Amino acid sequence: MNASIPSNAIKRLTLYHHILSDCLLKGNEYISSQHIAELLKIDDSQVRKDIALCAASGKTKVGYAVLELKKAIERLLGFREQKAAFIIGAGNLGSALAKHTDFQDYGLDIVALFDNDPTKIDTFINGKKIYPLPKLYQVATHENLVNKRKVEIALLTVPAAAAQKSAELLTQSQIKYIWNFTPTILSVPDNVRVCNENLVGNFLDFTNN
Amino acid sequence: MNASIPSNAIKRLTLYHHILSDCLLKGNEYISSQHIAELLKIDDSQVRKDIALCAASGKTKVGYAVLELKKAIERLLGFREQKAAFIIGAGNLGSALAKHTDFQDYGLDIVALFDNDPTKIDTFINGKKIYPLPKLYQVATHENLVNKRKVEIALLTVPAAAAQKSAELLTQSQIKYIWNFTPTILSVPDNVRVCNENLVGNFLDFTNN
Known part of the structure; x- marks a missing residue:
């Protein structure tokens, strides 16, 4: 994992990951930063800033592709190195x-x-x-x-x-x-x-x- | 509790409180900021800065009075309001x-x-x-x-x-x-x-x- 990621961003990114897992269970393919922000009662700009760390980009009016963003967070935070x-x-x-x-x-x-x-x-x-x-x-x-x-x-x-x-x-x-x-x-x-x-x-x- | 205390300071102060409880069990009346810093492997100046939030002051060469500092942290963090x-x-x-x-x-x-x-x-x-x-x-x-x-x-x-x-x-x-x-x-x-x-x-x- 990239050692330059701030502690608070790591903690928020794992919460986004929880949300994305839940979206997949429900069959939702896209999610907006606003929706994530509302669920966590934090600022939308914060969500976009954190997601930018994964080099993931959303589409206007559609939002982020859930599966793609989930994998990007996993790569960034090194979830796959057991x-x-x-x-x-x-x-x-x-x-x-x-x-x-x-x-x-x-x-x-x-x-x-x-x-x-x-x-x-x-x-x-x-x-x-x-x-x-x-x-x-x-x-x-x-x-x-x-x-x-x-x-x-x-x-x-x-x-x-x-x-x-x-x-x-x-x-x-x-x-x-x-x-x-x-x-x-x-x-x-x-x-x-x-x-x-x-x-x-x-x-x-x-x-x- | 004073709402202006930063989250990280709250977390460190509760750890100092653990250390002070342990000192009392061992019968130690004084503790230095250096000793606390060493136990937690953090910077001595950080410890002094956090303790300054409680308005507690140490004595040169002796350090902080353990019981007094413990009570000051309890007051600051509102431990006594159940x-x-x-x-x-x-x-x-x-x-x-x-x-x-x-x-x-x-x-x-x-x-x-x-x-x-x-x-x-x-x-x-x-x-x-x-x-x-x-x-x-x-x-x-x-x-x-x-x-x-x-x-x-x-x-x-x-x-x-x-x-x-x-x-x-x-x-x-x-x-x-x-x-x-x-x-x-x-x-x-x-x-x-x-x-x-x-x-x-x-x-x-x-x-x-």
Whole structure:
């Protein structure tokens, strides 16, 4: 993906992509920037500016060809380069994320989960196996265990008290990106990137504006 | 809360708040902007700029008083004004959100859940009762049913196919804010605000930068 796309444009483009998928389901072949803008209650000029990043162009009075625009967004945002990921913590949130069908469409392929609960080990969620957490290093570094693919991304959904210890295990297991759904601020080496999924911040921003 | 605070500053301030809570647990009375910046791998000057929004000031060589700064952030972001909310959909994600202890600390009080699964009705998650979804209007408009409090916020976690219908039920039930965790773009009247919780967008932004 092109690293020069601003964060907010990426987020809006994924929402346009949702809308376009919905159009295809309904059999609509064209959509106008005005229609997208109305659905998201944002400015029409913003929509056109974002779409221009994909080098897609609309036709006067008809709008954008839905399928073409959808593919252009996918190319721009790199949805087609599948990246394998682990989920650490198979509780409610971990399970919900493992079932999140959207991820696969957008290039994130959850290949396995890890948990400490013996009753969960060797069971499956949405076709993905749950391994014992202490085996993380072994599973992560023996590529043949999980589809022979290198896994560099982990979604961390363990309880807050277990977060730092899990992050250390991830670091030892050659994970490079930790998507942190816990409220704990993790301390990791400089070569590991943490994205704090800050639901509370999103909520405050929402009710504030 | 002060409506002039930029979205990104709100998100960073909630992360600083996480760090300060952790400091208090560890018995640390002071923290420097450099330390916060290092933990989040952001720029020190950014941290000082954000903290200046709270009108909190640090002491040379000692840093900020943790408890004082924590309270200043709470005042600035309005964490102490509790807002009541419903969760629509008591599946994995709804259950995870109902158990999310952070929300209450940040002013979001989940008072009830709604679902269509008869085996879930009248059960409790984290002390919160699950009501039948068709009773939403009745529960929402008879304030005495739920702590005699007016509820204007709903977290929507139903399957995508049920999202629009649920949004219509929410609109009829006088909900003003829908925090949409489904991938469906909702069509709602102008007096209802929708916040699309765009996990996929967050992920793409994360692995892109």
